[in-house]
Amino acid sequence: LKIEGFSVRRLRHRDLPEETVALARFLIGKLVVRRAPEGTAMGRIVETEAYLPYDAAAHTFIGETPRNRPLFLRHGHAYVYLAYGTSWMLNVSSEKAGVGAGVLIRALEPLAGIQLMRERRGTEKLLDLARGPGRVAQALAIDRRLDGVDLSTDPNLWLGDDGFAAAEPSISVRIGITKDAHRPLRFFVRGSRFVSGTKALNG
DNA sequence: TCGCGGATGAACT
DNA sequence: GTTCATCCGCGAG
Numbered sequence: 001l002k003i004e005g006f007s008v009r010r011l012r013h014r015d016l017p018e019e020t021v022a023l024a025r026f027l028i029g030k031l032v033v034r035r036a037p038e039g040t041a042m043g044r045i046v047e048t049e050a051y052l053p054y055d056a057a058a059h060t061f062i063g064e065t066p067r068n069r070p071l072f073l074r075h076g077h078a079y080v081y082l083a084y085g086t087s088w089m090l091n092v093s094s095e096k097a098g099v100g101a102g103v104l105i106r107a108l109e110p111l112a113g114i115q116l117m118r119e120r121r122g123t124e125k126l127l128d129l130a131r132g133p134g135r136v137a138q139a140l141a142i143d144r145r146l147d148g149v150d151l152s153t154d155p156n157l158w159l160g161d162d163g164f165a166a167a168e169p170s171i172s173v174r175i176g177i178t179k180d181a182h183r184p185l186r187f188f189v190r191g192s193r194f195v196s197g198t199k200a201l202n203g
Numbered sequence: 204t205c206g207c208g209g210a211t212g213a214a215c216t
Numbered sequence: 217g218t219t220c221a222t223c224c225g226c227g228a229g
Binding site for chain 2: 065066067081082083084085086198
Binding site: 049051057058059081083084085086087089091104106132133134135138174175176177178 | 220221222223
């Protein structure tokens with residue numbers, strides 16, 4: 001499939017690692033594609049975080065509830081929730097069915113549908129379109145309607161690969177949590193201006 | 204570049 | 217009533 005000059009192949013269920021850290025690393029350099037009536041937008045993933053089974057910082061730590069149910073679906077489903085009453089977060093379920101875990105998509109490098117992202121975000125600044133998980137969701141118009149969809153089959157939200165060879169990601173602690181805060185479970189492209197977080201964290 | 208506080212809604216004690 | 221996997225604007229350094 002051609003999207004603004006990029007040749008993109010949809011990632012199918014069998015393409016995705018069935019383990020949370022492996023998936024968090026695998027997704028660096030891959031694409032998020034969002035099709036909507038207004039147009040298609042796409043970005044390259046430059047930052048992820050892993051939320052493991054038995055992880056005190058994870059939403060699944062308390063067990064399965066109506067909210068976190070998509071995290072217990074087999075890997076490759078979207079878990080979308082509202083944080084702080086203002087920001088939607090996009091996660092990808094990351095283990096076999098029945099095991100609750102996920103990967104948070106924290107930042108994208110905008111590649112296609114950039115004007116649409118500017119309108120949705122209310123800013124012209126390329127660097128601010130999808131730097132941070134709330135911005136990712138706003139730029140791609142992701143909200144509760146996409147909670148639970150299967151990313152390997154959904155027509156409006158999916159993961160893609162354009163053959164880009166990503167460098168080995170750098171690793172740090174996760175952002176914005178207090179429990180299990182020391183664990184090295186954030187993965188990012190060192191040197192990318194599209195990555196969130198402070199300079200110290202990304203150096 | 205950084206750190207702070209307010210906005211805002213859902214889930215849980 | 218408290219706790220958030222955040223963003224934005226502002227002021228200090």
